[in-house]
Amino acid sequence: MVLAAPAQAQAPAEVGQWASTMNWPISATHASLQPDGKVMFFGEFDDGLGPPRRWDPATNAISSLPVAGYNIFCAGHSYLADGKLLVTGGHLASHEGLADASLFDPFTGTWTRLPDMNDGRWYPSNTTLPNGDVMVISGEIDGVGDFNEIPQRYIAATKTWKNLTTAKEEIPYYPRMFLAPNGKLYFAGPGRETLWLDPAGTGSWKAGPKSLFGKRTYGPAVYMDGKVVFIGGGDPPTATVEMIDLAVAAPKWQYMAPMSVKRRQHNATLLPDGTVLVTGGSSGNGFDNAKKPVFLTELWDPGTNKWTKFSSNKIYRGYHSTALLLPDGRVLGAGGKNTKNGELFSPPYLFKGARPTVSSAPGDVAPGSTFTVSTPDAARIKKVTLIAIGSVTHAFDMNQRLLTLNFTKGNGSITVTAPSNNNVAPPGYYQLFLVNEQGVPSIGKMVKITIVSASSPSAATLPDP
Template sequence: MWFSEFGDGDNPHLWDPQTNALTALPKAGFNIFCAGHAFLPDGRLLVAGGHIADDAGLPYATLFNPFTNTWTRLPNMNAGRWYPTVTTLPNGELLVIGGAKEDTSKNLVPQVWQPSKNAWRTLSGASLELMYYPWMFVAPNGKSFMAGYWKPSRFLSTDSTGAWTSGPRTRYAHSRNAGSAALYEPGKVLIAGGDNPPTNNVEVIDLNAATPAWRTVAPMRYVRRQHNTTLLPDGTVLVTGGHSGPGTDNPRFPRYETELWNPTSETWTELAPISAYRGYHSTTLLLPDGRVLSAGGRGVRTQQVFSPPYLFKGARPTISSAPTSVAYGENFRVTTPNAALISKVSWIRLGSVTHAFDENQRFQWLKFTASSGALTITAPTQANTAPPGHYLLFLLNANRVPSVAKIIRIGGTSSQDPTDPPPDTGYTAVAFGAEWKYDDRNVDPGAGWTAPTFNDAAWKKGPAQLGYGDGDEATALSASTPRQPSVYFRRKFMVHGMVDQARLKVLHDDGFVVWLNGTQVFSKLVNNTAHGAYAQGSSSDNAMAEATLPGARFVMGENTLAVMVKQANATSSDLSFDLELKVTMQGNAHSSLVLESPNGGETLRPGNVQTLHWMSHGSDFHTLRLQFSPDNGAHWTTVKTGISDTGFFDWTVPSTPTSQGLLRVGDAMRPDIFDQTDTAFTISTSPRFQAVGFGEYWTFDDRGVDPGSAWMALGFDDGAWRSGPAPLGYGAGDEHTVLDKANPSQPSLYFRKKLTLGEAIRSANVRVLHDDGVALWVNGKLVYSRYMENGFAHGTFASGVLKEPVISTATFDGGPFVVGENILTVMVKQANGSSHDAAFDLELNLETR
């Protein structure tokens, strides 16, 4: 089953890998894009959360029944969840954690879905702000392990109200945002890639150890983010797709190469490349026949099937029969004509993939004995290593060729779909108990107090219920004598799309009037809104009134509620107010656009080409317009219209010196869809400028072979070399691009970078991070070296040794540079064959003539 992205999210389909047929499924009833999902023990899929707009999630949850192809709505969660993770627990309940609420704030409180009770259990003791789609796995001790993508890992106990404990920190120096993770054996987790710019760093942890700790293993060959990791029947881990460029999604730097990790040797093998870019929103799924489906991507509606190497190693074993369900620790019989040839039996939980993370898949080898025509296999003994649900059972022969799998269920009891009535489908934009600004001074605030622009900075604030006289108030207001006729309340809230309608509930005593964005939308017992007028009559204590509001009253973005509550008379003993507003969005979420680069703080050179990078979300975009402001947005000029929504545009920096430059990209037909640089950038004609900064991309050769004497030439063919962002090296743990380390260590590493200049250069200053020796050439001319007295031959080592990377600085004449295209080449040398680390990064500052 798959469903689409953004406004087309509630569009589930079924794909049959045998016939390649696509079939539309019934709709879930809300936008399930950006939800989390995992399987219940009985095979139903829990889908939690959904999409309102970027960073704004729905509080809805639903069950998909694959046996009947039907959806069943569940009670709403505590609040919205956009990018949450769902994890099946050992007891068959499901943990839902993280994500963003309706108002774009983070949902801090995890919840557990209890199928037996058809209810949510809130883990109020485990409140914690988390990243989007945290990488959650069940650990051998039964706790939930958060492997990333932030550096500190954590354990979550879901007992009682929940509790977090600290886990080991990862060794990689940065966050692994948009990386991927896999539980490749019970208690053993692999995390790979991620970060911006991306890395190829890989780490593993064994939670079975007495003191678990992250350990760096061999890197992937290519830096990646937005890639997928998939567990295969032979115990290997497949890495597909992603990109190697900066930004959220970057099809200009596609990673077509496929890589396979062997957990026994902890080494990588490059396999046949994919033919389509699979980045943001792509998915990869193991099929029962051992092939792998790779599909989708941002705006991509294609799919491919990959046949791993084990399918080309001879005949496959076959399974004649197997049980449909087993108990924990049970010895069960599987018949096969190949019993004498079987060397391994593996067991992989069904996959459930989104946003570069499989929330459901996990791998385990099973013990077995062979007899004539059959195997007796022992099921996992505990739910901590195999949470209840459905698994793919594979038989493998001596060549590690897998059979076609049988799907077997372990643990759990059958469950009927909930029979409760469908819950309210509106998400809560303003909840009962929310905080309000209020004015209880018994003064007229003036005619403009209901307007969104009214300045209420001097008003007090507090949580509802607000009032006096009943003793149940969260915020007690002042009560004048005689009683003030009117008390005033204001609250702002965000709407991230087109509203269909909204349901308003007002707790009141006595009369009230509600304004939305300055327009009166609801009232009760009030016919005169003058400050000194009393309500028309009295209400019961904590009376509740309800109304439906049309969607046209709302605006996208910030909205303002203003409420006047009136006493019935000057001797009334109490006053009460609280309010709830539930909003139902239109089917298609509002489109949005985010300008990622440049984003402020850069210094640009007139005449240079700057690549702009943006992300557009939604399916209803027109062509785009690019605008430039030299004065921090006071005036804008249009650079170009009719730009295709590819996510990239090469902008020639104008000859307009400024320290207050801004760029704005937006839909040419819809002025509400745009984004601009967060802070100003500089356009400088100063003779001194930075031509290369630390952290930029370099082409490199770490194969331990002599590239020949021409490798420093501009025209040298480096097409077989790899590329990645600096720092580059190995052994320190802070590399964005981890290079291969030979044994013994290779003496020389090679780096190349092209540089286009529009002016003649007078002088240059270089700052180079290195470990150990380093040499820099400009257009083939040596301009700097250190610890290179042994020469530049490939096989010689550096003449000095560094205990850790250092930054060396040098100034040299600009004569080697030319107007036009230049080539920078760098050689880094190890001090000896037993050196454990290497490092390289470079900053180049130039002065024009």
């Protein structure tokens, strides 16, 4: 058991603070932050047939949502440009996937069935594309190793599917897929062999740079400012961390500072100040070793390449656990196999003084533009970040990405430069944060990144990998 007794005696401004456990009716095996700041979650096994729940962080109230009409456990999910959640595949039995797909509308709380996919998908990954379409990759069909090898593109405008027939490839389930600045999709793992997917036409794969460690199964990977960071994972688990910069001409993996403890089945959450919070997991060998729980919370700062130990939570968060950044800067840790509860972590930045205020900001932001954010704290703003709203399951958030924005200070406002194009910022809802000189973030302001036509100069891409 990995505890942190010395850290727990420290002040919250140094190590943060976990709140009391919240008992919930189902395990939050799949969790998504809605554009209204509430959390939609659904459970494991037969709970995937029942009603998803919606939790309101402001009131702590939980309500039931309509059922999808089939078992959405083990589905993939990501957000469309309009804020609807695309849910792909589902659970017939272990390693047997459904071909079903649906849209969940968080504004009306309703489901819309879509045409079936080309075959079953159990553990697929969704990746939003620059024009708002979504690429769905992998997932098992009818047994262990029976992977759906044909990627499919969800055409958002027509609610139809397109098979990438020339991109047939056996890709492991819940692949760590990311939209890169060049407009291609990067398959980062969990194995050493990585790939680039060109989604144009009927698709094509190209070999990518090999990562350094072996298989990082059930290890999270995150995207921040063009870089992918892969943290821990594997069996036996590792504490190692590696990073690749997808924005350079010749990307290659490099080791970063390791965590203080090895982990698998953990979660990694992007924070407003540009750091990465790691929670939960197991340090033991085997699939989901609850006898070796990791309760210690750790934070990685990419600016210093250093890890800091934070306070420990109380509940083992392993297989089927999730973690999400909330608009108020707290992090929800929830779920786990047969674990029907949640915990809230307040990072140290919430104990370091008054937070900046966002008086007003535009609801829609076009890539390549500049926009004004009114704030009485303009003189003290040090950083501005955008974080795409999270949608997480099985140690991987398919939707979160962090972008650091340039800005200039004015009198009572700042002028912010939006991301250059939709390759950098795929369309959809993001949380906009202002961070002051003490590292304290504002409340996240929901903004929608709009779609800029590919013919626009601001949508130009980097050279091919």
